[in-house]
Amino acid sequence: MQITHRPRRNRRSEAVRQMVQETRIHPSQLINPFFLVDGQGIKQEIPSMPGVYRFSIDEALKEAAACESLGLRNFILFPAIAEAHKDAYATWSYHPDCFYLKAIAAFKEALPDCTVITDVAMDPYSSDGHDGIYRDGIILNDETLAVLGKMAVAQAEAGADIMGPSDMMDGRVGYIREALDKAGFPHVAIMSYTAKYASCFYGPFRDALDSAPKHGNKLTYQMHPANRREALTEAESDIYEGADYLMVKPALAYLDIISDLKANSNLPIVAYNVSGEYSMIKASAEKGWVNEEAAMLEVLTAIRRAGADIIITYFARKYAEFFKNTIQ
Numbered sequence: 036m037q038i039t040h041r042p043r044r045n046r047r048s049e050a051v052r053q054m055v056q057e058t059r060i061h062p063s064q065l066i067n068p069f070f071l072v073d074g075q076g077i078k079q080e081i082p083s084m085p086g087v088y089r090f091s092i093d094e095a096l097k098e099a100a101a102c103e104s105l106g107l108r109n110f111i112l113f114p115a116i117a118e119a120h121k122d123a124y125a126t127w128s129y130h131p132d133c134f135y136l137k138a139i140a141a142f143k144e145a146l147p148d149c150t151v152i153t154d155v156a157m158d159p160y161s162s163d164g165h166d167g168i169y170r171d172g173i174i175l176n177d178e179t180l181a182v183l184g185k186m187a188v189a190q191a192e193a194g195a196d197i198m199g200p201s202d203m204m205d206g207r208v209g210y211i212r213e214a215l216d217k218a219g220f221p222h223v224a225i226m227s228y229t230a231k232y233a234s235c236f237y238g239p240f241r242d243a244l245d246s247a248p249k250h251g252n253k254l255t256y257q258m259h260p261a262n263r264r265e266a267l268t269e270a271e272s273d274i275y276e277g278a279d280y281l282m283v284k285p286a287l288a289y290l291d292i293i294s295d296l297k298a299n300s301n302l303p304i305v306a307y308n309v310s311g312e313y314s315m316i317k318a319s320a321e322k323g324w325v326n327e328e329a330a331m332l333e334v335l336t337a338i339r340r341a342g343a344d345i346i347i348t349y350f351a352r353k354y355a356e357f358f359k360n361t362i363q
């Protein structure tokens with residue numbers, strides 16, 4: 036029998052397999068999330084996210100310095116706000132005493148070469164736990180934009196490099212762009228959560244920040260998991276409004292969306308490998324059902340293969356360590 040094509044020839048040795056490998060991940064393409072709390076000397080593990088902590092600023096800076104020495108220097112910061120500071124309009128988000136703004140400044144001062152990406156959304160500061168202003172069961176879109184604009188300018192003043200609007204209000208990218216430009220921050224970029232789906236995989240994150248909605252759900256602003264073309268509609272408006280990056284979130288159950296955005300835009304595509312996706316692997320590894328390192332590598336590779344240029348992941352430090360020990 037004559038077999039002309041033998042694809043196995045290109046799998047014969049480790050060297051050949053590496054030579055033909057199509058997708059690679061460098062730590063510079065990863066973004067490491069931080070959950071921050073007010074106070075000092077705090078490093079508190081999040082029960083539903085083993086290996087992930089809530090840090091006070093001083094402890095976060097130690098962790099960030101360790102990340103930087105591994106070549107991991109892009110950080111996205113999320114605040115856990117005390118209940119006493121929450122209100123219906125998220126006013127604490129732009130109050131000069133808000134520790135989150137101080138944390139942004141502290142990161143930039145301690146690690147000037149790192150990239151600080153912020154979260155622009157009301158939910159950590161909202162007494163209703165929603166990303167927009169909530170009144171009588173309705174999210175007020177346009178009124179929310181004014182809050183987001185103030186929040187973004189306060190974060191830019193604190194020294195943030197990139198804004199990450201995660202709220203899914205209509206028109207927010209354009210509104211934030213204009214607010215930043217008017218306030219003298221034309222160089223501050225916007226990494227838009229373009230296609231953010233209403234997902235159960237955010238559960239552990241909401242535990243971490245204690246930010247779950249107090250009433251209702253997020254279905255009137257986050258996207259329905261059944262919709263694919265709608266992501267392109269969101270992408271069109273984000274591009275038009277001046278986004279610098281387009282994000283898909285979550286990542287794993289949405290690889291088709293990552294691929295679609297990649298095919299339809301030349302902007303960098305970001306995928307958010309979210310909390311529940313992380314915790315699923317941790318939980319099954321704890322039970323001995325999957326190998327944690329192998330699962331991490333397979334998942335991150337699949338997200339890159341689908342088209343993500345950049346990945347936000349709770350595995351970032353673990354991957355950077357793996358890269359240093361085995362690839363570099």
Ligand code: PBG
Binds near residue numbers: 154309
């Ligand atoms: C909210 C926000 C969420 C995440 C990032 N920003 C949760 C939500 O929309 O309820 C989730 C990230 C994760 O699960 O890792 N603005």
